Amino acid sequence: MSIITKKLIALDLDGTTLNNDGKISPQTKTTINQAVKAGCVVSLVTGRPNRISENFYDELNLNTPMINFNGNLGILPHQQWPREYQYTIDKEIVMELLEKSQELGLSLIAVEGRNLFLANHGLKSGFGFFPSTLKTNQILSQQSLKDNPISITVEVKPELKAGLIDFIKNQFGDQVEVSPWGGPHPIVEIATKGVHKSTGLKFLADYYGILQRDIIAFGDESNDATMMAFAGTGVAMKNANSQIKELADDVTEYTNENDGVARYLQEHLDLAVNQ
Structure with a gap:
């Protein structure tokens, strides 16, 4: 029996995990739950504030830290956590x-x-x-x-x-x-200054003891660039802007509207997902 290396999967929300209606499709939810069951660490790494991303965190049944404000806040939602961090402005x-x-x-x-x-x-x-x-x-x-x-x-x-x-x-x-x-x-x-999504992703990798090569990061916009560059595999969405596609290691075959993240994970992590 082959041993699956523990992966850290970092998910941007808008234009990536969410469809064009700002929702998580059933297929995406099922696939992410399956990735967690397979031993992957799945975390949301978003530019959104926590007030409008915790609902998606809950919908996905996550229990990992969440990164908000493009790397400026790292929390365990709904609780106080000794390891949480934040960068603030005067x-x-x-x-x-x-x-x-x-x-x-x-x-x-x-x-x-x-x-x-x-x-x-x-x-x-x-x-x-x-x-x-x-x-x-x-x-x-x-x-x-x-x-x-x-x-x-x-x-x-x-x-x-x-x-x-x-x-x-x-x-x-x-x-x-x-x-x-x-x-x-x-x-x-x-x-x-100097804080980006990669700041949050490095924090997650250090916390879980996961090597950069075992990180998969999905994104579609310029604020995802540092996170995708830090990850071992930076995956641009099919609907991503051209700059992100150029720096990505891979591009999804489908857009966010057509379960691009879910289909990519099913194929590359060999997940058994009941359609």
Whole structure:
């Protein structure tokens, strides 16, 4: 009987594990559960905050650490864990952005942490990531922001986006880095300099004692690049952008809409999945 090497499978969510409706298909769920039963360690490594990814973690019945905010937070959901970590940003940066929001063209400023969500206002088209109306205790102000956040997300007028990025780099470039979102929305995310998805993936590999060569990481967007480069096998989705496909070790035969992750794992890990 052959011994299957223990694998660490790192899953991005949007455009990868989730279909275009933002859901986990039955086939993907069954396959991931089967991979866990076969002895693999499966972890979500996502740019999403924990508040809108724990539902998927629960749906997949995972009990592994989850990495959020592109590597800036590592937690065991629903519990306190001595090994959890977070990288935070000086809240004075938020205050300066609030003060200069009009001249910088910022229509939204949202700050988040593990148990923190504040914004200057709701967002009518919140892209599924932000509430459209805020509770009183969610309104961002100098008084309400008591702790340093993990992430700052801003919506900027498209024509002022480049200027905003230059401003942040010039003013705070030694502390933070700026990541424009993929897709049609003029959204920019600000987080701790030098922390990426690979930070979280290395943390998971060290925690479980798994070698880089035994890591499989799935992704589709630019924020997945470091994670896929760190993994022994970086797998780009068929629907991934061209940059990610170029640096990947492999590309799925199917898109996220057609169970690309599940089909890849079934084939390459020889999983017995009842269709």
